[in-house]
Every structure is written in C-alpha cells, then in structure tokens.
Amino acid sequence: MFSGSSSFIRRIQAGVAALTLCYAAAPQANTFEIHGSNTVGATLAPMLIEGFLGQLTGNPVSQRNAGKVNEQVLSASHQGQPLRVLVAAHGSSTGFKALASGEADIWASSRPVKAGEISAMASVADLADLTSEHVIAIDGLAILVHPSNPVNQLSIDTLGRIFSGAISNWSEVGGPDRRISLYARDNQSGTWDTFKSLVLGKAYTLATTALRYESNDQLSDDVSRDPGGIGFAGLASVRSSKLLAVSDSNAPALKPTQLTVASEDYALSRRLFLYTRGNSGGELVNRFIEYTQSSAGQAIVARSGFISQTPVAVAADHDPSVPESFHRLTSNYLRLSVNFRFAEGRTRLDNKAHRDLARVQEYLRQEGRPASDLLLIGFADRQSNELRAQMISELRALSVSKALREAGTDATAYTGYGQYMPVGSAGGENGARRNGRVEVWIRRDS
Template sequence: MKRDLSRRGIILPKDLLAVLLRLVLTAGVLFSGLASAADSSRVLFRLTGSNTVGADLAPALVKDYLKSLGATEIRQRTEGEKHWIHADLEGEQVVVPIIALGSSTGFKALDSDTADIGMASRRIKGKEVELLARFGDFTSAQAEHVIGLDALVITVHKDNPINRLTLAQLAQIYSGEIRNWSQLGGPDLPIRPLHRDIESGTRATFDSEVFGSTRPAKPFVYEVSGNHETRALVEQDRAAIGYLPFADSDGMHKVAIKSGELAAVVPDRGIIATEDFPLTRRLYLYRNPGRFNAQVDAFLKFVESPAGQKIVEAIGFINLTPVSLKLPAYANAPDSYRQLMENGSRLSISFRFADGSTELDNRALRDLHRLQEFMAQEENRDLSLTLVGFSDRKSNQNIADLISRFRALKVQGALLRDHQMGDSQIMAVGAFAPLTADSEQGPVKNSRVEVWIN
C-alpha cells in the first residue's frame, strides 16, 4: 500500500497505516454486524408489484395482520417505493418486504421466486399466465384474489371549463385525433395528455377500457413516473389531462365520463362499488397456486375478511362488503325493472362471469359468501332477493333474453346449492342499458347479475 501511494508522491507513516488498517477492519465488522442484524429477521412473506396497492394499502394491511397475530413493536422502514414492515412475533424478529414498482414487476417476481405475493391494479395478462403456467393456473380462485375496487378519475386543470367527456373522446385525445381543447369547446390550447409508464397497471387499465388493449404512447403523449407527478402536472398546466386513482383524486377538477346508456358521471363510491363506472378496476393479490405457505394463506384470508376490508376503505379504496344503494331509475327501463328500482335497493354486489365462460369469476365466487353473510345479519333476515340478469349486446333479442335468464338462474342455483339460500326471485332484462356503447373499443361489461333487495 505504501509503495503504491508513494508513486503519487504520498508517503504514509507506519503508525497511520496501522490506524487505517484497524479502521478498515472495524468497518468490515460493523457492516457484517449490520448485515447479520438484518438477516436475523425472519421473512414471513414478500410482496412485489403495483404501486397503487403497495404504496399505502399493502403496508397498512400487513401491519394490521401482524397485530391480529399478537405481534408487537410493529414499525415501517421506507426507501422510495420499497417498504419493510418489522415486528416482534412470539419473541422472534420478523419482516415483510414490500416492493412497489408496478403491476408487471409483481408477475416477474413470482416467476423468479423473489416474491410470494404479486400486487396488481389490473388482471393478469395472457402472456403472464403462460409465463407462470409451470406453477399452476394463475387465473384460478386459489391464485387470484380481488381485494378491493378503484376507479380512474379523469382530471384537468381547475381553469379548464371541460366538465364532460365520452370514452370515445378520451380515445381521440390519446390517439391524436383531437389535439386542441377548442375542438371540445374549451380554450385554444394544445392538449397535453399524461400517460403512466408501460409497467403500470393503472396505464394498462386505462388502455384496456379506452382502447380495448395496451398500445404504445404517441410521441406527443407525456409519460409520467407515477400518480404524484400526474397530479402535480395537472395542477400546474392548463393544457394537461391525466388520470388518477380514486383515492388520489381529492381536490382535483374531475371530468364526468359517459359510456353506453349511462349518464355522464364523476365516479363516487356507489357506482364504483357496483363496477358500473366505465373506468372501474379491481385490485388484486396473486399467489403461487402450486406452493403452500401458511402465512400467505392466512394473510390473504385476513385481507378478504371484514377486518381487512375496513382497512381497504380506510386507505381510500372501495371495499367489497355489501351495502345497499338507492339509484335513479332509467326512463326507458322495462316495467318490472323500473318498479324494482323505485321500490327496492340495489346491493353493491354484481355477479360477473369469467371471460368467454358460463362460470362465475373469482370475485363472484367469494361474493356468494359475502351475500350469505349479509342476509344472515339480524336486520336483513326478512329481506327478499331479486336477481336481475343482463346479457351482452346482441342483435337477436330472443337470444339476449335467454342468456340473461340463464345467468340469473346460475347465481340462484349457486346460492341454493352451496349456501342454502332458496328465497330469491329472478328477472331477465336481456341486453338492456349496456354499460358500453357499440362504438366504444373497451371491453363489453353488460354480462352481469345484479342483486336487489325489497
């Protein structure tokens, strides 16, 4: 060491060299000790994926889950989008790491076995299902867990007079067919569309609902790194338009969105809960169906329980606990449905079906249990249920009526067979009041069974 330094004209006394050597060795021991301290905490499970889920919701759920286990000294350490929840559990130090860098990263982490749970603000894609097929079926109820609901709120600068847009107009803005606010009755300003990064589940939801599939951003579209940047740019720039999760949209100028035969609406908790709002999305946790982990199973059950769902609501998302809603009647509704709307209340549960299937989807399977628990409550035992079936847009009305009746019967049969709930009526309304218009590119959403109570 001395010889190398002397070549640069630096000569160190032997005593100073000895001091430096001791410092290096001491530092090595310290770093080793720190690493050992970190390694001594047992990892219960690891979460990776969506920032929408991982920023606030996942840490809150993990903390309350640890409390339910009797853990003490629960604390959080955060570095950017990475969080570590530490606790003392039965005399042992444990930790749950949470890495929130986008929904796509969650599925990549499941593939590389660097996560036990993938967080997503959109449903798993076909190519990801194929990637993970060696572990099992990630579209199964064992793997896929819907934990709450959110909606994308379209927002513009507070001085922008635009208050209403259709889904078709949103598509024209982001594809470049509409480039100036004056084309929509606003100021003579070039529109500045803001789009999330390609890893984002929030962006995937927007693309799916507006365009029908993910697509590259146009050169004039500005890609933002996260929801905080979207909010800041919309607040500063009179020409900007962007989208934010419902929980992050307070205080912003929100634009009402029209789709199908629905009136143009700014999303509220009720219309998000029913999933009727066109930009509604589900929040997911995915686990490896081929690998048993007791802590992962227990955590997922906690998240889906009433206690976990209260946390989902407290963070600002919409939970899955059934509530009754009073909704305005459609002017052109069939007589039987109009009477139901006037005299009854709709539950926030809407049973939906797996893509291209006659089987209920994974959320619906768990909603059967939630409906059973709702009806078992003392104040609800005298209520009667009406299950209203809807079909997709069809040219043949007779086929549409048959499909909607089949769907209502499917839910009624599941309630009777598996949940001993036989007191329900059915109603079929065909393709009435589609939630998306024929001209729109997003997914058809009319295939559902609504739950009404009298």
Template structure:
C-alpha cells in the same frame, strides 16, 4: 369487533405455522404505495406483533415493515412498488412471495407461471378491493365529461387543443403512467386498444399516481389519469361508454363495476408452495378488518351495502318498480369470459351477499336477481341468456342457504357499456341483486 373474532380464531392455524422471518411483496404501485403497507400492519397487529414500524427501502417506491412477533422474533416484510408487471416477473424469478397487481394477470404471464399452479384459480387470484381509474384535469378546468372515444383521441394526440372540446385552454398537456404500471395497462386496455390507437409520444410519463396528480393540479392545460385514491384535489371527469350515461367514479358505481374505468386490485399467490404468511395476508385482506383498511386508504371495499337507486326515465316497468320499492346491493355478479361460470370475485361475493342477507334477516324471499346481457341476433335470446345468468347466481346462493323471491332477465336493456367491443359486451353481462 365481536364479528371479527370468529374470523381471527379461524385464522389461528395459519398464523401458528407462519414463517415470521421474511415476506416479499412486489408489483403494483397503486397497491404498494400505501395499501399494502397498511394491510401488512393490520395483519401484524392481528397476530399480536409489537414494535411495528415502516421504514424507507433502499430505492424509491420501496418500504420495509418491521416488527417482533408474539415470541419476540424479528419480522420483516419488503414491499417493492414498481408496477404490476414487475410483480409477476419477481414471482417467476423467485424474488417475491406474492404479486400485487392493479390489472388481471395476462395469458402470457399465466403461461410463464404455470409451474406455480393455476394463478387464475380462486385460491391464487385474490381480489382485495376495487378502484376507479380517474380521469383528472386542473381544478379550474370547466370540462365535466368525456366519452371513451374522446379520451382515446386526446391521449393519442388526435385532439390536441382544449378548444376542440368546447373549452378554452390552448394546447392539451397529456400525462400518463409508465409502461410498467397496471394503471396504464388498464387505461390502455379500456381506452386506447378498443380505438386502435397508441399513447402520443410527447406524453409525460410518471411512475406513481401521486406524482401525476400533483402535476395535473399545477398545470391548467393538463389531463391525466390516476388511481381514485390518488386524485388529491384534481377535478374528476365523468366518463361515458357507448350508449350508457356518463358516470363519475362514485363508490357505488365502482363497487358494482358499472363505472367504465373500474378495475380490480389483486394479490396473486402461487398455487403451489405458497408461504403461510403470504396466505395469511391474503385472507386478512379479504376479512372485514382488511376491507376496512382498503376503504381507509381511499379505495372501494367489497363490503356489501344496500343503496336506493333513483328512478329514471326509460327504465322498464318492472325495473322501475324495483327502484321504487327495493334497494340495490353494491355488487354485481360477473362471469368468466366466454362462460356461464362465476369469476373468482363473484365466488367470494356469494359469501359476502349471503352474510349480508343473514345479518339483515333477509335470507328467505327478500332478494330479487336481475340479469342483463348484450344484444343477440335471435329475438328473445338476450332476455333468455340474461335470465339464465341470474339463475346461475340463484343456484350458488341456494347452496349457501338463500331463497330468492324472484329471478328475471332484462336482456340488453340498461347497458353500462358499449356493445361494439367484446370487453363492453362482457361488462353488460351481469346480475344485480335487489332486496326488499
């Protein structure tokens, strides 16, 4: 609790000028179903509000959080959770003060909302947590893993019977989220689009992950995908991409974004004219108290931890030594597409890693930065570029007072994704942090 006090004191100027009357949040069902209301309640409690209650809204997947602020004035926050795309539409029309999204804003949406400022800027694009799109089957289904290519074949209808996958079960019943869902857009971008296929027309569609997961649990022949927080007892499959090993959406693999279907959860704030209460909510979501709520709701928080890594065959000798003697932090630094600049999440991760090292007494000569990349035609270029990425992270950490022990690059070794698509190559361009 004492560690939260400095943050709360720093937030007081925002809270003092906040308009308590009304705040409108629209967008992702993944965020809006439970996480957004929980974060709103946490913020109101931090502000000293009383009589906090959550009530059903006028239609399904909408809620209102009501309270009274410290002056006794009424507060109302409306949350509409009808899909990520609806948040950007509502922001543009003036019907929302911030948008919740379970996928990044698109180029078209960025252009449509340019009057609100640069929504891809660090202040506007706020990553509040991480999630894994979990591929789920009935608990009695013996299947344990699938590749991205197999997933695309199943959800496009090219593979239509469980026997084609080596298990019994008859016809496959395909379940998917609806077109407004950020979960579907993420699945489409990571699974269907790279294989140049469309979702099979007979697929059953659902507005919420909870509805989909409940149907999977009641249908032995079903397969679907949902937020990791909404699995609710269904069997989760390990997913493999390219030459990388199959991975389950464990907290560590989702936190590092190594899991192939990892995704970020966002709040998007207008770059101009943002309401103080909207800004306060975004800052609260980033705080330790807010990240604790993210974890409580079944998502993956951005709080940094150091975990042991198993030594595996095929590891380069230096990497094997790290795995034996050091621990890996649960964060990977990633970069803007086509750039050597850190992306919006990585910039905040610099602060989180610095704070972790400070609290652990490891600011000086205890951290190792390991860069990775994708294959290049020129010999040695992949190793050089991976080291340059690690050096870019070192510069940012140095500005925050961190002196790292070593910077190294492993080129295209140990990929976490395939390299035949740009999105896979982008995921392989990463920097890990290890500590002694």
C-alpha cells in the same frame, strides 16, 4: 371467513409460531415479499400489512423506507422474533417477473393476469384459479383535469383522441382555448395497461408528448397545477385534481362512486389483484390473503380511498333512459353495491363472484334479513335477437340463485332483463363484460 373472529386470529398465531423460528437465524430476512403495482403498493398494501401484523401480534407495527424509491418494509415483533414484509411498488409487470422468479411471494397487480403469464407459470400454479387470483379492491380509473377546467364529462372515444394527440386544444371539446397537456403512467404500470386497453385500444397510440410517471400521486399533483393538463390515475389519487365523468358509447356518463365502481358499471372501473402460487406460499402468506378478504381487511380498503367489496344498500339514481318497466320492477328495492360477473361468454361465475356469494350472505346475516328479500336481475350483452338475450339474462340470474342456494341461502326471486340498459358499448370486449351481469337488489324496510 369474513368475520375477523378470535378463532381466525388463533389460527394465524398457531400457523406462524413455527415460521418465526425459521427467521430467528436470519433476523434481516423478509418473512414474505409483495412486488408489483404502484397503485396497490403505494398505500393499500402497506395499510393491509399493518392491519394484519397488528392483529396477529398485538404489537406496534413499524414502517420504514427499504432504501429504494417506492419500496417499504413493515415489521412487528411476534413472540420475541421479528416479522418483516417488503412491499416493492414498481409496476404490475415487475410483480409478475418477481413472482415467476421466486423473488416475490405475492404479486400485486392493477390488471388481470395475461394469457401468456398464465402459460408461463402453468407448471408451478394456475394463476387463473380461485386459489391464486385474489381481488382485494375495486378501483375506478380516474380521469383528472385542473380544478378550473369547465369540462365535466368525456366519452371513451374522445379520451382516446385526446391522449393520441388527435385533439390538442380544450376548445375542441367545449373547454377554453388552451393547449392540452398529457400526463400518463409509465409502461411498467398496470394502470397504464388498463388505460391502454380500455381507452386507446387498437385505434389509438399515446402521443409522444405525454409525460410519464411511476407514481399515481405525483401525476395527480402535477395535473392539479397545470390548467391545460389531463391525466389518469387510480381513484385513491384524485387529491386536488378535478374528476371527470366518463361515458361509453350510448351508455350514460358516470363518475366513479361507491356504487358505480363497486358494481363495475363505471366505464373505467377495474379490479385490483393479489396473485399467489396457489396455496403454496406458506401459512403466513395464506393467512394474509384470507385477511384481505375479511371484513377487517375490506374496511382498510375503504379507508385507503379504494372501493371495498363489502356490500352496502344504496338508493338507485336512475338515468332518464331507464325504462318505466324497470322503475316498476325495482320501486320497492334498494340496490346492493355488488354485481355478479361471469367468465367471458359463459354463465359460470368468475373468481370474485364466488367470494361475493359469501359477502351477500354475510350482509343478510348482519342486517337480519331473510333471503326472500333479495331480487336478482340478470342482463346480457347484445345478441343476434332479443329472445336469445332474454334467455341468457335469465340463465345468469338463475345461476346466481342456484349458487346462493347451494351455499345455504335460498334466494328464489330472480328475473332477466335481456340486453336492455347496457352500461358499456355492446360488442366491445370490456363493454360486453360489464353488460353481462346480475344485479342484486334488497327489499326496502317496511
């Protein structure tokens, strides 16, 4: 599935041969359309489409403005017929409406599908199912300030007070005596939905003085020119602004890096999605989704500035608060840049985790490493007592070990670490989701 092999290309070519005939009678028709998130659609989706069409056809791929702001058409010739893909990037919520109406074949979203949206599409497809929900990249919601700003880190609660207007001068958070200017994404944006959920929550409301943007890049550029500015954007849009570290309650402040974002330990990490109507979008749409999950597609994700889901081994930079027992446990291991996550409150793997199983297997194959080199460490969010937390953490590690074994990889080394070493505020919805995890460690080369 992830090899990008010649057989993969032949399957695409066989499936698309008949499709090209359908578009011969209407050469201006779009082969398929992607609507939704500006975070996904501004750069990442066009790059993935370009790579996919180039691999499929072996011909150059052209890109042009579709006649509207934030809309692009990418096209290539296949067996003498045009293949055209429209990318319309007007915000995550617009993408759902387009998918529901049949205008879009793929919905690009920088937030997970909402319960109401799942219900609204239930008669057509289950948007929460593995066949409909496809994580294509991990993003860290970047908190941006002017390069001259001496402030280096802020807590989520402090960010909430800043963006609500309760804190209005940088001197109140250790900066200069300067009025704070607020920059925020617009209401159609999944980036805004994520920020509102993770930072503002139910306690705060965005100040009416905030400037609102459809474009991540434009927001970042304007912050970088304003010494009093602070804003938020996707990680790929840091550009000339300064990036702050963010802490969640008593957890350590982290900057978004390959490890902290890929593992989703960073407090403002988020998944970027493509949603389809199950497998009913047609052969070419299904093959494009498969391409985004492949090693070739994930290499494009990395080049785009987002975080690829392809695992890499990283030496852990332990925070001073990490217990000595954990140092001893992991002293002979490197950490893989993947965490296994679970459906809320369960030991059942979520959709991304099912694909991560194959990615860990592929990592072992490419590195020539046996499954016995893996160590799985489970964690739980805070429970009513330590024994319960320990049991949950061990069950989660066992669940991943069992899933790998069923997939053909006998990873038997696992343990639980209870409710210790939280990466988020215990009890909070997002913090609990991030604390309930299984980390993957790989033995150092001897």
